[in-house]
Amino acid sequence: MLSCYRVLDLTDEKGFICGKVLADLGADVIKIERPGGDPARRIGPFYHDIAHPEKSLYWFAFNSNKRGITLDIERMDGQEIFKKLVKTADIVIESFMPGYMDRIGLGYTILKEVNPMIVMTSISHFGQKGPYKEYKASEIVLWALSGMMYMIGDPDRPPLLSSYPHGYLFGGMQGAIGTLIALYQREIIGRGQQVDTSALLSLVRATGPEVQGPWELFRQIVKREGRMHLRTGTGIRTPILWRCKDGDIGFFLLLGANFVEANMSLVEWIKSDGIDSGIMGQIDWKKVGWDEITEEVACEINAVLTKFFSQHTKKELYEGAIRRGIQIVPALTAKETLEFSQLAVRNYWVKIIHPELETTMTYPGGFIKSTETTCGPRHRAPLIGEHNEEIYKKELGLSGEDLMILKQSGII
Amino acid sequence: MKRKPFEGIKVLEFCWAGVGPFSLNYLAYYGAEVVKVETALRPDITRTGAPYKENIPGLERSATFAWTHPVKKYDITLNLNHPKGIEIAHRLVAWSDVIGESFTAGKMEKFGLGYEDLKKIKPDIIMFRTCGYGNTGPLSTQPSTGFSLTTLAGFNSMCRWPDRPSSPVTGPYTDFIAPLFGGLALIAALDYRRRTGKGQCIDLSQYEAVLNFVTPILLDYVANQRELTPLGNQYPTASPHGPYRCKGDDRWCVIAVFSDEEWEGFCKVIGNPPWTKDPEFSTLLNRVKNHQKLDALVEEWTIRFDAEEVMVMMQKAGVPAGVVSNTRDLFEDPQLKYYHHFHELDHPVMGKCSFYQGPGFRLSEADYEVARPPLLGEHNEYVYTEILGISDDDFAKWTQEGVFD
Numbered sequence: 001m002l003s004c005y006r007v008l009d010l011t012d013e014k015g016f017i018c019g020k021v022l023a024d025l026g027a028d029v030i031k032i033e034r035p036g037g038d039p040a041r042r043i044g045p046f047y048h049d050i051a052h053p054e055k056s057l058y059w060f061a062f063n064s065n066k067r068g069i070t071l072d073i074e075r076m077d078g079q080e081i082f083k084k085l086v087k088t089a090d091i092v093i094e095s096f097m098p099g100y101m102d103r104i105g106l107g108y109t110i111l112k113e114v115n116p117m118i119v120m121t122s123i124s125h126f127g128q129k130g131p132y133k134e135y136k137a138s139e140i141v142l143w144a145l146s147g148m149m150y151m152i153g154d155p156d157r158p159p160l161l162s163s164y165p166h167g168y169l170f171g172g173m174q175g176a177i178g179t180l181i182a183l184y185q186r187e188i189i190g191r192g193q194q195v196d197t198s199a200l201l202s203l204v205r206a207t208g209p210e211v212q213g214p215w216e217l218f219r220q221i222v223k224r225e226g227r228m229h230l231r232t233g234t235g236i237r238t239p240i241l242w243r244c245k246d247g248d249i250g251f252f253l254l255l256g257a258n259f260v261e262a263n264m265s266l267v268e269w270i271k272s273d274g275i276d277s278g279i280m281g282q283i284d285w286k287k288v289g290w291d292e293i294t295e296e297v298a299c300e301i302n303a304v305l306t307k308f309f310s311q312h313t314k315k316e317l318y319e320g321a322i323r324r325g326i327q328i329v330p331a332l333t334a335k336e337t338l339e340f341s342q343l344a345v346r347n348y349w350v351k352i353i354h355p356e357l358e359t360t361m362t363y364p365g366g367f368i369k370s371t372e373t374t375c376g377p378r379h380r381a382p383l384i385g386e387h388n389e390e391i392y393k394k395e396l397g398l399s400g401e402d403l404m405i406l407k408q409s410g411i412i
Numbered sequence: 413m414k415r416k417p418f419e420g421i422k423v424l425e426f427c428w429a430g431v432g433p434f435s436l437n438y439l440a441y442y443g444a445e446v447v448k449v450e451t452a453l454r455p456d457i458t459r460t461g462a463p464y465k466e467n468i469p470g471l472e473r474s475a476t477f478a479w480t481h482p483v484k485k486y487d488i489t490l491n492l493n494h495p496k497g498i499e500i501a502h503r504l505v506a507w508s509d510v511i512g513e514s515f516t517a518g519k520m521e522k523f524g525l526g527y528e529d530l531k532k533i534k535p536d537i538i539m540f541r542t543c544g545y546g547n548t549g550p551l552s553t554q555p556s557t558g559f560s561l562t563t564l565a566g567f568n569s570m571c572r573w574p575d576r577p578s579s580p581v582t583g584p585y586t587d588f589i590a591p592l593f594g595g596l597a598l599i600a601a602l603d604y605r606r607r608t609g610k611g612q613c614i615d616l617s618q619y620e621a622v623l624n625f626v627t628p629i630l631l632d633y634v635a636n637q638r639e640l641t642p643l644g645n646q647y648p649t650a651s652p653h654g655p656y657r658c659k660g661d662d663r664w665c666v667i668a669v670f671s672d673e674e675w676e677g678f679c680k681v682i683g684n685p686p687w688t689k690d691p692e693f694s695t696l697l698n699r700v701k702n703h704q705k706l707d708a709l710v711e712e713w714t715i716r717f718d719a720e721e722v723m724v725m726m727q728k729a730g731v732p733a734g735v736v737s738n739t740r741d742l743f744e745d746p747q748l749k750y751y752h753h754f755h756e757l758d759h760p761v762m763g764k765c766s767f768y769q770g771p772g773f774r775l776s777e778a779d780y781e782v783a784r785p786p787l788l789g790e791h792n793e794y795v796y797t798e799i800l801g802i803s804d805d806d807f808a809k810w811t812q813e814g815v816f817d
Contacts, residue, residue, distance in 0.1 A: 001604040021593070021624075025600050044648070045632040057635060061627035127774075130750035135727050136674075140645070140653065141734035144666040145745070149655065150738045151582045152571045158655045159664060159736050160579055162570040163643040169625050173592035174772030180599040181442055182775055185417035187606065193777040201753055202772030204742060210583040212767040213463045213475030215739035222739060223662070226579055232463035240559065240580040241568055248578065250563025256460050262555075289469070290462065322554055329556075329564040331578075334633035334640070337566065337623070345549040348620055362634050367593040367621040369546070371527070372604065372612035375597075 001373045002027040005183070007091040008082075009066060010073070013040045014199060015095035015123035016062035017172035018179065022091070023065035024366060024375050030085070030391065031066040032073070035410050037384040047357060053384065054356065060381045064352065064363065068382025069391050070412055074104050077411045082106060083114045084396055090192075091179055093121045098128040108194045118192040119182040123175040127198035139165040146203035151211060153224040160224070170206060171199030234290045236298045241331065244309045248331035249317050251309070253301065255293075260285050265324040270308045278304050338362065352380050388412055416443025417778050421602065424508040425449060425485065426525075428456040430558055430587035431542050431618055432514035433480050435594030439510065439602075440483035441770055441780035447504065447795055448485045448786065451492065452817050455788055465762050471788050472761035478785045482755070482768035487786035488795045491817040492523045496810060501525060503800050505533045509605075510598065512540045517552035527613040536611040538601045542594055546617025556618070558584020565622045566629065572642035589625055590618040651699035652678070652706055655736050656714040658722055664736035665714060665722040675699070677729035682713045757784040792816055 003026035009019035010032050023029040031038075041053035048055070072078040083106075086092065092111060094101055101107045101122075108120045125142060126132035135141075140161050143149045148167070153160030175197035182193050214220040214232045222230060228237040229252065241248050255263070263285040270277045279300040293301075309317065314330035321328035332340065343349065348365040366376030392398040392412065406412040421444040427433050433448075440446045450456055460469070461476040491497040501523070505511060511530060513520050520526050520541070530537045541547050544556025561584075562568055568580035594616045601612055623630070632638050645654035647668070655664040669675050675696075679688040687693070687709055692702045699706055714722050719735040726733035735741060743754060743766065751774070756766035762785075770780040796802045796816070810816060 001600045004607070017624075021596060025597070045628060045636065045638070047635045049636060057631040058628045061631055121773075126747050127751055130747045132747040135734075136730060136732040137734065138647075138650070138668045138670070138732045140647065140655075140666045140668050141732045144655065144664075144736040145734040145747075147737045147739060147742045148581070149666070150664075150736050153579050154573075154576060157573065157576075158645065158657070160571045160573070161643075161645045161647075161654075162581075163572060164570045164626065164629055164640055165647075166570075166625055170589075170592070171772060173596065177438055177592065177595050177599065177771065178773035178775060180596060180603060181417050181438070181778070184599060184603050184606075185415075185775075185778055188415060188417065189777060191777075193775055195773050195775055197773040198747075198751065199772075200747060201751055204748065204753065205769060205772065206585065206588040207739070207742070208583045208585075208588060209463075209476040209479035209767070211739055212742070213479060215743065216765045216767045217463050217465060217475055218467075219740075222582065224579065227577070229580075229582065233467040234462070241563065241578065243577070248563070248569065250560055250568060250580075252557075252559040254557070254559075256457075257454070258457055258460075322551070325555060327555060327557060327560040329560045331563050331569045332566060334566070334630050335637075337630065338633065342545050342549045342551040343620065343623075346546055346617070346620070348623075361631060364623045364627050364630060365620065367616070367624050368597045369615040369617070370597070370601075370612050372601075372610060 001025045001370070005091065006030070006089045007093060008032055008085055008089045009093050011093050011095040011123060012038060013043060013058070014125070014168045015093055015172050015175060016040070017169050018093050018121065018123060018175040019066060020062045020064065021173065021176050021367070022179070024377065026373065029066040030387070031063055031068045031382055033068060033070050033384060035070045035072055035412060037070070060361075063381035064377040065379060066382055067387040067391065068385065069388050070385040072411045073106060075411050077406060077409075079104070079106060081392070081396070086111050086114045086118055088395070089115070089118065090183065091119045091121065093123065093175065093179070095123040098122070098124050098133045112192060116191050117186060119179055119186065119195065120192065121175050121179045121182070121195040121197060123171050123197040123199065125198070126200050128196045132200070139167050142167045142199055142203060145200055147207045147211065148203060151207070151222050151224050154226045155224060167203050168199055170202040171197055174202040231290055234293070236290065236293055236295060238298060238302065242306065242309045244317055245311070245313045247314050247333075249309060249314055249328055250331060251305065251328045255288055255290060262324070262326045266326050269320060269324060270304065273308060273311065275304070275308050275311070280304050350377050352377055354380050356383070385412070415778075418442045418444035421445070421510065422508045423447070423510040423512065424504050426511065426513040426515065426520070428514060429458055430480060430584060431590045431594060431616070432512050434587065434591030435540065435542065435598060435616070436510075436512045437483050438595035438771065439598065440485060441782070442778055443781070446483070446485040448487045449490050449501070449504070450487060450788055452489045452789060453491065459788065470761070475762070475765070475767070478759065478762050478765060479767055481785035482757070482782045484781065484783035485786050486791035486795050487788060488792050489789035489816050491815055494813070494815050496813070496815045498524055500796070500800070500815065502533055505530055505537065507799060508534065508537065510538045510540060510602070514542045516543055516555060517547045531611070534611075536605055536609060538598070538605060538611045539613040540594065540598055540616070541614065542590070542616040542618060544618050546620060547615045558587030561586040561618055561622065565619060566626055570640065573644045574642045578642070586618060586622045589622045590616065593621040593624065646703065648700070649696070651696065651703045652710045653703070654707060656707070656711045656722070658714050658717055658719040660718065663719045665719040666734050666736060667710065667722070667726055668732040669699070670732075674731050677731045678726065681725050681729045681731065755782045757782065759784045760787070789816070
């Protein structure tokens with residue numbers, strides 16, 4: 001869908017996914033790394049656990065479909081070349097500290113002189129402006145300031161971080177959306193513009209109405225409660241996650257017209273298992289509202305369900321739930337995810353060849369299916385400087401001699 | 413005045429719950445005209461979701477619905493089970509550029525509103541469909557919510573101490589991830605249509621979309637047969653790293669020290685106590701190895717200060733640090749205030765609330781717009797008589813007949 005657009009991608013892990021999703025939709029995304037390679041190639045995990053810049057699975061994950069060149073944009077020659085590339089491009093994405101691009105002489109005011117149609121997207125921790133703009137951050141700092149961390153974890157321990165860092169992805173995705181809106185508007189106003197993306201603003205949205213609502217309405221602060229979830233306005237807590245025979249399952253009790261049938265068939269299922277459905281068997285699910293569920297009743301429901309779930313495997317529960325239209329789902333491991341039949345039936349997975357590793361790897365497929373386009377990974381992430389010859393010589397017309405000089409002087 | 417990017421784009425929203433509306437909101441923020449189609453017989457499910465204003469349930473009292481619709485939308489009620497209702501839906505399709513729907517698979521076809529039907533009415537229509545598992549495959553008709561998908565996709569297994577079961581991320585987390593992909597695809601489709609004149613049908617399987625967020629975990633299994641290792645608050649290349657208790661009730665500040673410069677800055681802030689010179693903590697490797705001892709020493713210092721003070725002192729010394737913000741902190745955060753992240757809007761039933769928010773970016777050439785959420789059927793008269801040109805007599809008659817229920 002976006003194959004007519006060229007993107008110059010200067011980002012690190014704060015912005016990888018921005019260029020990645022544009023590339024998944026067909027854009028020609030050129031990842032520009034510093035000579036020697038992007039420091040983010042040091043982020044694990046690694047292929048066969050070998051910590052090597054060409055084996056970072058994190059790098060693979062968010063740079064597939066991009067082409068890659070190396071360039072030192074702080075050097076004069078590098079800047080000249082970068083500007084030549086900007087002439088041929090529609091979008092520049094960067095995630096340096098705010099002000100860096102201006103300082104080295106490649107800020108938006110300069111780039112728009114080179115190409116007035118250019119859209120320049122900046123993705124930073126906090127935004128290009130404001131009291132935090134110079135603040136240093138990392139995943140945990142973002143996770144903390146966004147409000148995500150405070151409400152996760154057990155009450156008797158400190159707030160908890162995700163063991164898989166992914167907070168930056170929210171900012172990267174918002175950056176991609178902003179970029180396409182700017183591109184759309186370009187045709188109307190006849191010029192590009194700047195997109196200022198803040199990872200903080202992007203992640204704050206993910207705390208959602210469950211957390212922001214109670215504060216606005218009741219000045220209530222949602223706290224971390226392990227696996228329990230506070231039913232706002234009721235004081236009642238029910239679990240989100242439960243133990244079953246071989247792992248965790250998710251079930252979140254919902255009431256109201258849309259869930260009557262599911263709740264009733266859950267009770268029948270429990271009974272047919274020979275388990276005393278207790279209070280759950282006495283509740284009129286057609287009528288019951290949260291105002292009628294006392295703490296005592298909630299505890300009894302939890303006890304019945306705890307017993308029921310503990311007697312089954314994830315698979316049994318999920319299959320039974322699907323037959324009955326109940327939303328009990330397994331917390332799938334990576335292995336189980338890769339074996340999940342719905343994804344296989346929809347041809348979700350994509351096998352990507354890594355010739356240097358003499359292997360193919362299974363990647364998650366496109367984020368949409370469309371009647372007009374295929375979306376998803378087509379080829380692996382670039383090696384360091386993989387497309388230097390192709391882009392500098394064939395597309396920019398640099399001579400082999402010049403390229404040699406630029407390489408020797410560490411500019412490319 | 414800045415011209416709005418999507419001025420003139422018309423959107424018909426047959427969506428409920430989170431992902432559909434959130435995806436379409438990106439068009440509404442920037443000037444698209446959106447008609448949200450509901451039915452009084454089964455209103456948007458978030459209208460019946462807590463928390464409610466004053467804790468009293470009511471279709472116009474849900475903070476969840478309000479939070480989900482911080483944009484200008486015309487809200488109409490239309491009974492698709494009434495033959496006249498379908499006819500009117502077709503007229504609305506003719507008016508639209510984009511149709512969004514988030515029913516389970518097959519529902520739109522049943523109403524005669526499948527992609528093939530829509531194309532006959534408007535050949536370049538963009539149809540945006542989203543449901544939990546996608547519109548094809550054995551699970552296409554399975555109900556799902558953000559709560560269930562968050563568990564299924566593994567997000568509720570990621571926050572975990574090595575010695576404890578995992579803690580879920582609060583709430584329907586994937587409802588805030590899937591729309592990022594949905595919104596992106598929609599805008600790309602509009603751009604494509606402008607260039608080529610072609611519409612399309614987009615199927616956003618929320619599960620498939622959000623798995624794009626966990627690719628490294630999946631590749632780790634593919635390459636190394638390893639599942640995600642629970643790390644608590646540790647990070648392999650930083651120490652100190654984690655939240656440290658500060659003065660007050662449940663107040664914390666995170667500190668993350670990666671480089672030697674940051675370690676020096678950190679030591680300076682805490683007054684260079686003798687233990688910082690201890691070989692146990694002199695190198696990154698030793699700090700990581702002895703992190704428990706180090707964490708306790710750090711906390712002896714942080715507990716004397718407010719979390720905000722710790723953040724500012726550390727940041728001044730070039731050390732990554734941040735308050736573990738609770739909800740109150742979010743609404744008072746100076747950076748969020750600077751960006752005017754939260755907007756206060758007045759609503760006839762909800763009153764004034766300030767949790768309405770725009771996107772995570774700012775465009776230099778276009779401002780986004782927020783507006784209070786619409787009431788159920790608030791714009792029936794405007795949409796049916798002004799936009800569709802239904803005569804006042806017919807409008808009154810059909811209202812009587814339950815077409816607009």
